[in-house]
Amino acid sequence: MTTSELTRLIFKRLKKFRYIILAASIILAVLMVWYAKQTPVTLTSRASIFSIVSSPESSSTSSALSVLIGGGESGKSFSGDDASINIVELALSRYTREAVAATKVPSMGNKTIAELSINDINDHLGLLETKIEMPKTQEQLINTGGNILKGGLTAALNKTNTLILTYTGRSEELVRVISYQFIDRISKFYIDLKIEKAKRDFEFATGKVDSLRRVMNSKDYELIARDKTTLFTNTNKLEYRVPTENLIADKQMVRNQYATAVANQQNAAYKLQKATPVIQTLDRPEPPYDIQKKSKVFYGLLGFALGAVLTIGLLISGLIMRFIREETNRMIFGNSPSKATTTTTATVL
Numbered sequence: 001m002t003t004s005e006l007t008r009l010i011f012k013r014l015k016k017f018r019y020i021i022l023a024a025s026i027i028l029a030v031l032m033v034w035y036a037k038q039t040p041v042t043l044t045s046r047a048s049i050f051s052i053v054s055s056p057e058s059s060s061t062s063s064a065l066s067v068l069i070g071g072g073e074s075g076k077s078f079s080g081d082d083a084s085i086n087i088v089e090l091a092l093s094r095y096t097r098e099a100v101a102a103t104k105v106p107s108m109g110n111k112t113i114a115e116l117s118i119n120d121i122n123d124h125l126g127l128l129e130t131k132i133e134m135p136k137t138q139e140q141l142i143n144t145g146g147n148i149l150k151g152g153l154t155a156a157l158n159k160t161n162t163l164i165l166t167y168t169g170r171s172e173e174l175v176r177v178i179s180y181q182f183i184d185r186i187s188k189f190y191i192d193l194k195i196e197k198a199k200r201d202f203e204f205a206t207g208k209v210d211s212l213r214r215v216m217n218s219k220d221y222e223l224i225a226r227d228k229t230t231l232f233t234n235t236n237k238l239e240y241r242v243p244t245e246n247l248i249a250d251k252q253m254v255r256n257q258y259a260t261a262v263a264n265q266q267n268a269a270y271k272l273q274k275a276t277p278v279i280q281t282l283d284r285p286e287p288p289y290d291i292q293k294k295s296k297v298f299y300g301l302l303g304f305a306l307g308a309v310l311t312i313g314l315l316i317s318g319l320i321m322r323f324i325r326e327e328t329n330r331m332i333f334g335n336s337p338s339k340a341t342t343t344t345t346a347t348v349l
Helices: 003-016 018-038 087-092 094-101 113-123 138-152 172-229 238-273 296-333 339-348
Strands: 042-051 153-157 163-169 279-283 290-292
Touching (some): 003 018, 003 296, 087 153, 087 163, 087 172, 094 113, 094 138, 094 172, 163 172, 172 238
Antiparallel strands (some): 042 163, 042 279, 042 290
16 A cells, blocks of 8 residues: 555545544534533632831841741841741641631631532532532541642742732632631731740740849848948948948849840830731732633634544544555565555455
8 A cells, every 4th residue: 555545545534434523523522612611610819918017127128028938138037036937838838728717707607718618619510520528527627628728829929029829719709708818817927926926025024024123132131131240340341341342233233134124024015015917918809800711612622623633533543554564564574565455445445
């Protein structure tokens, strides 16, 4: 079989089975359109978050959010002397996701976001998706909800070091609620961290103040006792004057430490009362959202093309395999297809 003969045979076979090819293409096109129609529509919210921290480390040449993300110069943190926490890792962390999943939404039947997310998926199932069973325990429910949120959440920093937070879901109202909950949880984490740090600083400074006060009182008692024992002696002598001067010097040193401790206590108390949000939402996650849905026209054309290609491939596969086999025999054994074989092939077709 020559190439020309193969080409003629292919055209004859395609012409003979053209209606089958057309029918198969139409059937696959309809199936692809139905698949696109059954695929659930998803909505994506987008929020941009910026830091409003005012600290000595922040400068005009470095975005304030770099303080929150744990970047920038070594040792610098989001509130001056606190441990730095990467805001992207915080947003994507299991801690944040499960905290959001456990949040109850009063406007939606006072159900947790985990329950609402599971119901939302079950109400908008895709063609190849299976229904999610509602977990029986609260722990399993929160864990499942956190995994669902993980699949729809993204967090990244743009060129200006602004955090871009997106969430993709199937219900507009639920997407909005979840997006705001993530922002609130991120802000609350930093506020709680500042409060905890200030609380521990206050407790430490208070203990230090009390300890130094007791030391100063003990110095006073010692001075009074020494004054009583030197009542009838010449205090101008060194043996009586030096110990008293040393005690007074010690008390002055303790008094200086006491003043510093009191200042630290007041500073910690001020920070404890002044815990405010450290982030601000620039672009709020409000509708209209980005809608993603499969195009029925595109999938219909794709199905039609695939149906035609697959059907044609099946119809001509036998001819191509025969041509390859004969060419292989010719190259190896020098045999050319016999006239009888050619005639038989033509008769069969």
